[in-house]
Structures are given as C-alpha cells and as structure tokens.
Amino acid sequence: MNRNTTHKITICTSCRHKGRTCRPSYELIDRLRLAVSAVGDAISEDFEISGTACMAGCDRPCTVAYHSTRKASYLFGDINPDDDIADLLEFARQYALLHDGWCSSVDRPGKLRSTTLARIPATIMAVEDTLERAS
Incomplete structure (x- = not known):
C-alpha cells in the first residue's frame, strides 16, 4: 500500500454472526485485500x-x-464475505472518485443501497479570525 493512503476501509473484528461462533470479519478482510x-x-x-x-x-x-x-464516512452492516465483495469493490471505486464522499443510496452498488447504517458528514474545522486581541 502507498504511504500516502487517504482512503480506508475498516471492518469490525469483534462481532460474530448472530447465533454462530464463526468470525467472518477476518475472512472478509482477507478477501477484500485480495x-x-x-x-x-x-x-x-x-x-x-x-x-x-x-x-x-x-x-x-x-x-x-x-x-x-x-469526505463523508459510511457504515454498512449485514455484509456477507461470500456474497458482497463485488459491491464493496464497486463502492471503493466510487468513493475514491467522489470529491466529498457524498452519494445517495440509489447511487450505491447492489446490496449497499439497503444496508447503510450511517452516513457521517466530513468533519471540517473552521477557525474564525477575530479583530480583538486577547488581553
């Protein structure tokens, strides 16, 4: 990976599929990297x-x-390591090209249209100049 990487995909590693003892997130990380x-x-x-x-x-x-x-951040749930790699890749392509990261649900690929848990606006800090001097 490039040291100047600005785009990140983060996968929860502590959760398990409900009612099962597998840890599919590690498998998802490996498959997505490949x-x-x-x-x-x-x-x-x-x-x-x-x-x-x-x-x-x-x-x-x-x-x-x-x-x-x-950029806006996105959180998706109900991702299946066996079925959703293509949608995750397509969103990575799309997200990299979006200037501010903002897209509507109808523009997201496949399953990601309906499994969005959150879209978080980019944090932009503004500092207001003031004419008064601190005393």
Whole structure:
C-alpha cells in the first residue's frame, strides 16, 4: 500500500454472526485485500484495509466503514464475505472518485443501497479570525 493512503476501509473484528461462533470479519478482510490487489489500477486510490474492535453494529454483522480525510464516512452492516465483495469493490471505486464522499443510496452498488447504517458528514474545522486581541 502507498504511504500516502487517504482512503480506508475498516471492518469490525469483534462481532460474530448472530447465533454462530464463526468470525467472518477476518475472512472478509482477507478477501477484500485480495480483491483490491487483483483489480489494481481499477481503483484510483490506494485503500488501507484493516480491522478494529467493536463498531457497535452487532445486530447487523459484518460491519464495514469507508472513511477518508475531508469526505463523508459510511457504515454498512449485514455484509456477507461470500456474497458482497463485488459491491464493496464497486463502492471503493466510487468513493475514491467522489470529491466529498457524498452519494445517495440509489447511487450505491447492489446490496449497499439497503444496508447503510450511517452516513457521517466530513468533519471540517473552521477557525474564525477575530479583530480583538486577547488581553
């Protein structure tokens, strides 16, 4: 991966599929890394793919987040490592090209249209100049 990576995909590693003892998130991380490597230049930016402890999506595992500097972030749930890699890759392509990360649900690929748990606006900090001097 490029050291200047600005796009990240983060997958919850602490949750389990309800009623099952498997940990599908580690499998999802491996499959997604392989898929991103296989498409190479088809994704315009390098993506860092990693796991993290709880993302509070336990009722909707596997939980996947897309985030980047100065872009809206997305949290998706109900992701299946066996069925949803193509949709995750397509969204990575799309997300890399979106200037502010903002897209409507109808523009998201396949299953990601209906499994969005959150879209979080980019955090932009503004500092107001003031004419008064602190005393």
